[in-house]
Amino acid sequence: MALLRLRVLIERYKWREKEKTLMSQEAYDIIIVGAGAAGCVVASYLAEHTDASIALIEAGDTDRDPFIHIPAGFAKILAHDRHVWKYETVPQHGTKRAYRSGKVLGGGSSINAMAYVRGQIRDYAAWQDAVGDTGKWSYQDLLPVFMAQEDNDTFHDEYHGINGGLAVQLPKGINELNQYCLKAFQEYGIPFNPDYNGKSQIGVSPVQSTVGNQRRCSAVDAYLRPHLASGRVTLLTGKTVVRILVENKRAVGVELMDKGLRITAGEVVLSAGSVHSPKILMHSGIGPAEQLRQHGIAVIVDSPEVGENLHDHAIVPVRAYVKGDLGYQAAAQGLGTVKAGLRYFVTKDGPASGNGIETVSHWNPSDFAAEPTIQCYHVPIIAADGISPTGDRSGITFELVVLQPKSRGWVRLADSDPTSMPLINPNFMGEEEDLRAAVESVRAVRKVMAQESLAPVIAEEIEPGPPIQSDAEIGEWVKRVVTTMFHPVGTCRMGQDARAVVDARLRVRGVDGLRVIDASIMPNITSGNTNAPTQALARHGTGMLVEDLKRA
Numbered sequence: 001m002a003l004l005r006l007r008v009l010i011e012r013y014k015w016r017e018k019e020k021t022l023m024s025q026e027a028y029d030i031i032i033v034g035a036g037a038a039g040c041v042v043a044s045y046l047a048e049h050t051d052a053s054i055a056l057i058e059a060g061d062t063d064r065d066p067f068i069h070i071p072a073g074f075a076k077i078l079a080h081d082r083h084v085w086k087y088e089t090v091p092q093h094g095t096k097r098a099y100r101s102g103k104v105l106g107g108g109s110s111i112n113a114m115a116y117v118r119g120q121i122r123d124y125a126a127w128q129d130a131v132g133d134t135g136k137w138s139y140q141d142l143l144p145v146f147m148a149q150e151d152n153d154t155f156h157d158e159y160h161g162i163n164g165g166l167a168v169q170l171p172k173g174i175n176e177l178n179q180y181c182l183k184a185f186q187e188y189g190i191p192f193n194p195d196y197n198g199k200s201q202i203g204v205s206p207v208q209s210t211v212g213n214q215r216r217c218s219a220v221d222a223y224l225r226p227h228l229a230s231g232r233v234t235l236l237t238g239k240t241v242v243r244i245l246v247e248n249k250r251a252v253g254v255e256l257m258d259k260g261l262r263i264t265a266g267e268v269v270l271s272a273g274s275v276h277s278p279k280i281l282m283h284s285g286i287g288p289a290e291q292l293r294q295h296g297i298a299v300i301v302d303s304p305e306v307g308e309n310l311h312d313h314a315i316v317p318v319r320a321y322v323k324g325d326l327g328y329q330a331a332a333q334g335l336g337t338v339k340a341g342l343r344y345f346v347t348k349d350g351p352a353s354g355n356g357i358e359t360v361s362h363w364n365p366s367d368f369a370a371e372p373t374i375q376c377y378h379v380p381i382i383a384a385d386g387i388s389p390t391g392d393r394s395g396i397t398f399e400l401v402v403l404q405p406k407s408r409g410w411v412r413l414a415d416s417d418p419t420s421m422p423l424i425n426p427n428f429m430g431e432e433e434d435l436r437a438a439v440e441s442v443r444a445v446r447k448v449m450a451q452e453s454l455a456p457v458i459a460e461e462i463e464p465g466p467p468i469q470s471d472a473e474i475g476e477w478v479k480r481v482v483t484t485m486f487h488p489v490g491t492c493r494m495g496q497d498a499r500a501v502v503d504a505r506l507r508v509r510g511v512d513g514l515r516v517i518d519a520s521i522m523p524n525i526t527s528g529n530t531n532a533p534t535q536a537l538a539r540h541g542t543g544m545l546v547e548d549l550k551r552a
């Protein structure tokens, strides 16, 4: 604890120093907007491969909150809405849904659930199709990148690396309820797969997580911290960028919210995430011309798809009470958290040392041998809001996700005020095909619960609940409960076509010296959680920026 406090004091001192000097040092070779999962990778890679002066600007605070670093602490952070941008969606099937993203050094990588999932080969084949022969974004191109970033505690083979900064681990133990899940999925017909990031994703598996030495490994821990300590990267926290400054179709810097302060740069990289990157572009005059004019923003580049193509993984939670005290319901609340916390501080193990999500399955309910269309985390608690445990009774939540949703939504400006939150429409289950897949997955999970290993411990299905049986009834229930898994992507789509926001080198079309490098550039979402793919695309994209800088 003493060491932690010392580190906090040093960080605070450095931060104040930056505050003081901000007015005097106004120019950098490269400015990165957003120190999230991608921004930390971009800054670190640039620090390692160029001599450029680098400013990393983050709207949130530093990551000094100890709950960020304790793996199970993310539930506390989310329950109290700490370190997040709080938004809500426009009504989805009649009601608004809560939406969040990280607002802190490390962005989502500092507050997320730490699941490490790369996706499927066909996801990246679609990225390659999007750019054609103008770039290299296939799985074969990205696999070496994933491996270079990774420090895996178990696997070291043709799929996994051990020399990168990003700690990846298998769970240190699998609780009894999740052991039953592992068996029940196999009884249902889904094979056991020890490594869903290896040869195939198909199967029921232990969850790989970005945790090392019982601490969260955020993108800050994985790559950035040494470059902050050496001063190679100048970090400005608590500074919100409102627009990119563009002169003669070239980005020349950024404007901050406070006092309209301007910082100039030779290159600007936008890594503000899938909600804020398109918002900042639009406030800078880069976006759909008609929308910009509506809000009185002068159009610099008519880029019709800025903010379009929003898609996300929508969660459908099937919940059941279980018998006895199986799972983590008791450990996740009241005296249980105190006990788990004490155990963590004394022995560094127990429920607080992991993310509490120990098994997962990826499968196609209509063909067990085919590439998975559904992901299902087996979360051993009942939480009505998906985050904080609800009630004393133990239970299991099967978080069902349609991996390759067809539905597309958008992020649009609410008004001309850059401090306003944008309008967000993820369009959950907007396409009939997604709804059909979700309904099929609910039916499948009911069959899993009826298998030999789970049936004896399931006490009662809570949701959807026994009265809901027909496809139409399940479909209506899905529309009522569906919510975000916090994986927004696609709003600054990469492609070779003229409507794409960025090209295959992630350069914003129509403006020189400006790139977007974050989850928003994905043309299509990866089949799984998006943190690892975002960090991989960030390294790959920054490699291209470095090549271009050297060529210039």
Ligand SMILES: Cc1cc2nc3c(=O)[nH]c(=O)nc-3n(C[C@H](O)[C@H](O)[C@H](O)COP(=O)(O)OP(=O)(O)OC[C@H]3O[C@@H](n4cnc5c(N)ncnc54)[C@H](O)[C@@H]3O)c2cc1C
Binding pocket: 033, 034, 035, 036, 037, 038, 039, 057, 058, 059, 060, 078, 100, 101, 102, 103, 104, 105, 106, 107, 108, 109, 111, 112, 113, 114, 115, 116, 117, 239, 240, 241, 242, 271, 272, 273, 274, 276, 277, 280, 485, 486, 487, 488, 518, 519, 520, 529, 530, 531, 532, 534
């Ligand atoms: C609650 C939650 C749980 C998740 N769980 C998982 C998981 O278990 N596994 C997984 O793989 N993925 C998970 N994700 C998703 C993953 O974290 C994201 O895909 C990833 O963080 C996206 O990276 P990014 O760099 O695009 O954006 P972010 O990580 O969101 O980074 C954007 C950064 O830019 C900053 N910023 C925004 N606007 C401005 C501005 N105007 N000026 C300055 N700075 C700005 C933000 O504050 C933020 O720090 C989760 C996300 C959340 C929110």
